[in-house]
Amino acid sequence: MPVAEALAAAERTPSQQDLDTVSRQLGRPARDIVEIGARCVCGNPLVATTAPRLSSGIPFPTTYYLTHPVITAAVSRLEAAGEMVTMNERLETDEELQAAQLRAHEHYLAVRDAIGERSGVGPVPEIDGVSAGAMPARVKCLHVMVGHSLAAGPGVNALGDEALAKITQWWTADVCACAGAWDTEAPVPEQDRSRHVRTQAGDPEAKRRERAAKRAAREAAEAEAGSATDTQTEA
Numbered sequence: 001m002p003v004a005e006a007l008a009a010a011e012r013t014p015s016q017q018d019l020d021t022v023s024r025q026l027g028r029p030a031r032d033i034v035e036i037g038a039r040c041v042c043g044n045p046l047v048a049t050t051a052p053r054l055s056s057g058i059p060f061p062t063t064y065y066l067t068h069p070v071i072t073a074a075v076s077r078l079e080a081a082g083e084m085v086t087m088n089e090r091l092e093t094d095e096e097l098q099a100a101q102l103r104a105h106e107h108y109l110a111v112r113d114a115i116g117e118r119s120g121v122g123p124v125p126e127i128d129g130v131s132a133g134a135m136p137a138r139v140k141c142l143h144v145m146v147g148h149s150l151a152a153g154p155g156v157n158a159l160g161d162e163a164l165a166k167i168t169q170w171w172t173a174d175v176c177a178c179a180g181a182w183d184t185e186a187p188v189p190e191q192d193r194s195r196h197v198r199t200q201a202g203d204p205e206a207k208r209r210e211r212a213a214k215r216a217a218r219e220a221a222e223a224e225a226g227s228a229t230d231t232q233t234e235a
């Protein structure tokens with residue numbers, strides 16, 4: 001069964017201009033971005049998509065990252081106003097909402113698998129069953145929910161959809177809010193080559209060996225430390 005995604009494959013493919021725009025939006029180099037998850041009506045990126053394993057070999061559960069400064073700031077305002085406290089209280093008792101979040105969680109896992117497959121990283125067993133933003137039981141990062149909603153389209157992540165409905169005074173899907181939102185004249189923050197470019201250029205066999213070695217080292221380290229990546233973690 002196909003997984004709901006807002007953009008068609010051709011629109012998801014990042015151009016160099018998209019990657020430059022994301023770097024400018026974030027004020028840091030865009031790394032390990034394999035796709036654009038959602039776009040403004042003008043075409044600019046709203047959401048950057050990271051593969052479930054970084055080029056460094058590290059498993060990366062958080063697939064969608066909000067890059068548009070206007071949306072990011074608006075969602076931060078909701079968080080600061082205590083929106084997640086209310087959502088988490090509702091999640092404790094509202095069975096319909098619990099079911100909706102479980103569906104969102106499952107969609108997240110399915111779409112992340114699909115992205116892993118088409119970006120060439122394959123399965124990432126280390127993060128099996130772990131989505132992002134503390135789904136499905138809780139909400140720890142509203143940016144994760146909104147990024148998911150924008151990339152999936154309406155009706156997939158209920159809390160992300162709710163958050164979008166609460167920021168319409170600052171941003172709505174049908175109006176371009178890009179003008180002045182970031183410095184389009186500034187030099188692009190020093191550009192790492194994205195995984196997209198690198199995996200095409202590199203020798204896959206060498207890459208695989210390197211990854212296996214790193215995985216072993218990481219698993220050893222994780223056995224000691226444990227890990228949690230459930231906020232809008234920077235790649």
Ligand SMILES: [Zn+2]
Binds near residue numbers: 042
């Ligand atoms: Zn725009």
